[in-house]
Amino acid sequence: MSKKRFAVVLSGCGVYDGAEIHEAxxxxxxxARNGGVYHVFAPDMExxxxxxxxxxxxxxxxxxxxxxxxxxxxxxxxxLSELRAEEFDALLFPGGFGxxxxxxxxxxxxxxxxxxxxxxxxxxxxxxxxxxxxxxxIAPVLLARxxxxxxxxxxxxxxxxxxIEQVGAKHSVTSxxxxxxxxxxxxxxxxxxxxxxxxxxxxxxxxxVVTEMMRYI
Amino acid sequence: MSKKRFAVVLSGCGVYDGAEIHEAxxxxxxxARNGGVYHVFAPDMExxxxxxxxxxxxxxxxxxxxxxxxxxxxxxxxxLSELRAEEFDALLFPGGFGxxxxxxxxxxxxxxxxxxxxxxxxxxxxxxxxxxxxxxxIAPVLLARxxxxxxxxxxxxxxxxxxIEQVGAKHSVTSxxxxxxxxxxxxxxxxxxxxxxxxxxxxxxxxxVVTEMMRYI
Numbered sequence: 001m002s003k004k005r006f007a008v009v010l011s012g013c014g015v016y017d018g019a020e021i022h023e024a025x026x027x028x029x030x031x032a033r034n035g036g037v038y039h040v041f042a043p044d045m046e047x048x049x050x051x052x053x054x055x056x057x058x059x060x061x062x063x064x065x066x067x068x069x070x071x072x073x074x075x076x077x078x079x080l081s082e083l084r085a086e087e088f089d090a091l092l093f094p095g096g097f098g099x100x101x102x103x104x105x106x107x108x109x110x111x112x113x114x115x116x117x118x119x120x121x122x123x124x125x126x127x128x129x130x131x132x133x134x135x136x137x138i139a140p141v142l143l144a145r146x147x148x149x150x151x152x153x154x155x156x157x158x159x160x161x162x163x164i165e166q167v168g169a170k171h172s173v174t175s176x177x178x179x180x181x182x183x184x185x186x187x188x189x190x191x192x193x194x195x196x197x198x199x200x201x202x203x204x205x206x207x208x209v210v211t212e213m214m215r216y217i
Numbered sequence: 218m219s220k221k222r223f224a225v226v227l228s229g230c231g232v233y234d235g236a237e238i239h240e241a242x243x244x245x246x247x248x249a250r251n252g253g254v255y256h257v258f259a260p261d262m263e264x265x266x267x268x269x270x271x272x273x274x275x276x277x278x279x280x281x282x283x284x285x286x287x288x289x290x291x292x293x294x295x296x297l298s299e300l301r302a303e304e305f306d307a308l309l310f311p312g313g314f315g316x317x318x319x320x321x322x323x324x325x326x327x328x329x330x331x332x333x334x335x336x337x338x339x340x341x342x343x344x345x346x347x348x349x350x351x352x353x354x355i356a357p358v359l360l361a362r363x364x365x366x367x368x369x370x371x372x373x374x375x376x377x378x379x380x381i382e383q384v385g386a387k388h389s390v391t392s393x394x395x396x397x398x399x400x401x402x403x404x405x406x407x408x409x410x411x412x413x414x415x416x417x418x419x420x421x422x423x424x425x426v427v428t429e430m431m432r433y434i
Binding site: 013014015016020021022025026028029032033052053054056066067068070071072073074075077193198199200203 | 230231232233237243245246249250269270271273278283284285287288289290291292294410415416417420
């Protein structure tokens with residue numbers, strides 16, 4: 001039996017302007033330790049902005065989402081435009097503000113967020129093929145925005161939960177490591193750092209999502 | 218009993234010009250899951266250079282080691298100059314080229330490498346206090362260079378092993394997840410990505426080092 005193939009979409013490298021590093025790393029780890037293989041993709045585009053992670057201030061520089069994501073992927077990252085749904089068994093989005101600033105405009109526009117066209121395409125293609133799609137932390141808003149009647153979790157933040165309901169999705173309250181499974185849409189979501197979590201919670205959450213997704217591949 | 222306190226020294230954010238992200242993340246995870254607490258430190262200095270992790274080419278920009286390390290630490294990183302050995306039970310260096318380019322000049326000068334003065338100070342202080350010091354991947358060269366008669370491993374790379382012997386240390390050949398323990402000097406080292414390793418190997422190696430260090434705190 002060939003290994004289960006996960007496409008992992010990163011949004012940069014660093015929680016405040018890109019992919020959350022612990023979530024991304026633990027997602028890759030969960031895939032590998034559960035017998036899958038991962039391939040990392042990211043949009044080849046300029047980051048919305050660059051945040052100094054020590055001070056929280058915006059820095060006067062430009063960085064590319066794909067080039068920074070390659071730091072997490074140790075060089076093995078490809079443009080999201082090259083992701084073909086037929087080549088993968090599952091799709092996974094770690095979190096971090098990059099999901100809401102680079103993959104979409106959710107951080108600025110909330111329920112009326114625009115979604116990166118390649119993100120929209122790969123989610124639609126995987127969804128149409130009834131393949132599992134996972135998302136951690138804030139990334140489930142992408143699924144809520146794009147998939148009619150989706151059920152997702154981002155933990156328990158009331159504002160974000162309300163915004164998710166406003167786009168016609170359903171929000172399910174969860175705690176550390178819990179996975180919300182939307183069987184109709186094959187969606188698997190968990191809150192990770194949307195809760196006040198430890199790195200152990202992140203590892204548990206990523207593992208729980210990937211384990212659950214594996215059951216349907 | 219209070220939790221065991223680990224100081225973790227990072228050298229940036231990304232394998233080719235800073236701290237290796239999987240090693241750093243798995244080190245923090247290993248500390249937390251084994252009941253310890255971690256505090257992240259990094260030198261407040263310019264990186265030697267910035268590498269495009271997609272292409273391997275040097276980029277015409279400047280980044281600060283501490284500011285980039287804060288990406289892995291989610292903002293909770295302090296200048297290495299503030300690390301006081303008496304406040305910690307153990308010291309841990311994840312790998313990545315940053316250990317050989319920012320924390321030292323090993324990547325360029327090999328056995329005659331200069332070591333960052335704060336790195337030298339904290340290693341000397343922890344060593345004098347007979348507290349455990351761990352290092353992953355290429356970072357054990359710091360211990361080889363600074364601690365007379367140290368025994369360490371970087372895996373099995375003959376060139377690096379020879380250079381380690383040239384500075385008066387002893388190199389022990391190891392494979393994935395194996396830990397070389399130097400009881401006389403309280404040093405704990407493992408090869409991680411100095412071998413052709415998977416992310417599962419990295420998690421296992423980091424956990425093995427931290428578990429072993431915990432026994433002597």
